Amino acid sequence: MNPAPQRTRRRWRAVATAAVAIALALTGCAGGVPAATSGDRPLVIARAMDLTTLDPQRGYCDTCQILYTALYERLVTIDPADTSTVLPGLAETWEANADNTEFTFHLDTDAVFSDGSPVEAADVKWSFERLVNLQGSASFLLAGLAGIETPDAETVVVSFENPNSAFLAIVAAPYLGIVNSEVAEENGASAAEDAATTDDAEGWFLANSAGSGPYTLTDYTSGESVELAANEEYWGDEPQFTSVEMKEVTDSSSQLQQLQQGDVDIAMQISPDALAQLEGNEAISTEIVDSFNYTYIALLPAAPGGEPLQDVRVREAIRMAVDYDGLVDTLVAGYGKLQGSPIPNGFEGSEEVALPSYDLDGAKALLEEAGYADGFTLSATYPKLVAYGVDLDLQMQAVQQDLAEIGVTLELNPTDFSQWASTMGGEGTPVTAVYFAPDHTDSSQYVQYFGNIDQGGLVNPWTGSVSQEQTDLLAEALSQSGDERVATYEALAESMAADTFVLPMVNPQLILAYASDISGVAYSPCCNLEIGQLGLSG
């Protein structure tokens, strides 16, 4: 549409590269012109960030996934082309025992942290124990951990109380990145059992990182930007950019404008309504890909004001009163799918679950049966964010309209992400709207986070009950493999769908929009966007 800004920028880059070359020549720098094609060009990513912390073992958010992946490395990674294949990361080789209770990892001896010190088994043990002992939002990923042994500096043995066939997938989650324990401990971090109260490194992690990833953290200004620099000690392929900036750009139309003007290289949350504006613009590449992401509303009976939701018929009525096809049109202009249970389309267990359907009369009848024929009022606190192209504000207004039809008044209270996070950690809210992108490739995360089992997560603290059925089924799934396991996850999906604590709204397709000369932009099922994979093409 308007390639002019792009051209200007290219010219500017040529000038900058020339300037660097001259500067190097003048200073007689022995290294010569850097081999990487990026020169001094920074990579700029526009994103509405849902950050509350940058501590890799405290955070739990989509932006965290992206940043932790760039700053820290995991023992293994997932092949983006085939998500069932596990690739080496910090661990060169690994093996599991027959009943999946013990996993042995052999670390790559070349691996070093950004300060040059080697990645050792003690760092792995320390990082995993800190994740568990901080009792943060992502601690559930290591539920059931029995112990970690380090027979030598290159070997780690992780054992579980019960079979955990999901562990090799979980180890690839960004929250299981390995931290340089010596550096972190010097700055107040602790992995001891009382870490939740004694660890005071959260502030340090806001300005520093201590990982082995391709980039290091240089600066973070809340609500403005996160800045990364290439890790000079990186032991893998040299990072393609000398610096990366993730810029807070809250709304989709500003992201689009900045992308069109060439101010940013990647816009992460373009809404489908804006797609038409990018057609025919050769300077910008757009791809529409299927994702495992979804937005949902959660009905939480144990939160104050949530009493009517204690009756499953009321929750079911709310589920039936939402016009799902209308939502897909309204929120993502048709670029999305419906989803039956908290296990998203494409994950084990999702296939046979019935999709939610709109049934106004059925919903009214159920409410009447439950004694709420005259309706009631619920308040909904949710973050003001655009998640995967879905404007949560718009989603909630659409749901509000639908629920008004059955006499349920929804009072909307949109807040900043950090305020929402503190509400969920404190007094709670009977209705909320959030979004979820997978942390790894196993369905267990959805049961742990959304199931009514006693492992924390989003739902269980607010249900006032625990489902023994789901607890047993999860243990069973983790001890199974192949088709048996799929069948168990299917039963879990059915059970969670019947609970109706979590109502998936839309499974949107993802719009990848970026400057055409950037390569490697892809949707990652563990880590959202892998900055380490990005480079310049041509």
Add this chain to the structure above:
Amino acid sequence: MTAAPGVAGFGTTSITVLRTARDSAWMRPQMVFGYVIVAFWLVLVVGVQWIAPFDPLASVGQRLSPPSAAHWFGTDALGRDVLSRALHGARYSLPIALVSIVASVVVGSVLGAVAGYVGGIVDAIIMRIADITMSFPAILLAMAVAAALGPGLNNAGIAIIIVWWPIYARLMRGQVLSIKEREHVESAVAIGASRSRILFRHIIPHASTPTLVNATMDLGQIVLLVASLSFLGLGALPPTPEWGAMITEGAKNFYQPWIAAAPGLAIVSIVLAINFIGDGLRDALDVKARR
């Protein structure tokens, strides 16, 4: 202080105000334009449910459709009629603005009058508080207060009162200081009238005209301030069709400019109309703009 000839005109009672109302100074073209627009919006405040073509909260058309015969200002991201929402917006913006300004005038005038009449330490305390409040940019202070109270239109109104009362306190104090030296006040003192009777019967009525003019002029700014707070997410909560909140929705849909156009025009028209009336009032009453 000697009374300038023009100033004699505002040592008046409401009767003289009514008499001057018949003068042509009150019927200048720009003022008539202002009256018409304000009357239009006041009619809407009262009877918008019979005038607006659609329910402002219901999806009534294809979403994001451009202006057409059925939807003069198009529809928004949920398929709601933008015109109906903008017309309903009068119900939120105008009453909040009016209540805030009246409350600011009452609070500010009483405190200012007391400060000016009593003087001394009372004067110092009240006026220093006013100075401190006024030393903040109005929008920043209003944002801070609204953020502390939590979002919502009523809280936005409270925030505005907190920001705006010092203006009237200053104005009233200045008036009271000059009027209390006048002969009729001295006469009242001489016949033994009580201090509160003198203040409320003999001083405030004579000092109210500049306040009236200023309040009229400020009303437009308050409408803007309410819209600004809502625009920033500190005022009206969704799905309230408040003008500022609607403009936020318009900003999210940058390529559908009609969503922001209707509330934008509404704000422009009401603020312009109020400023025309205020300007005319000031000229008619021959009051110099005082702040």
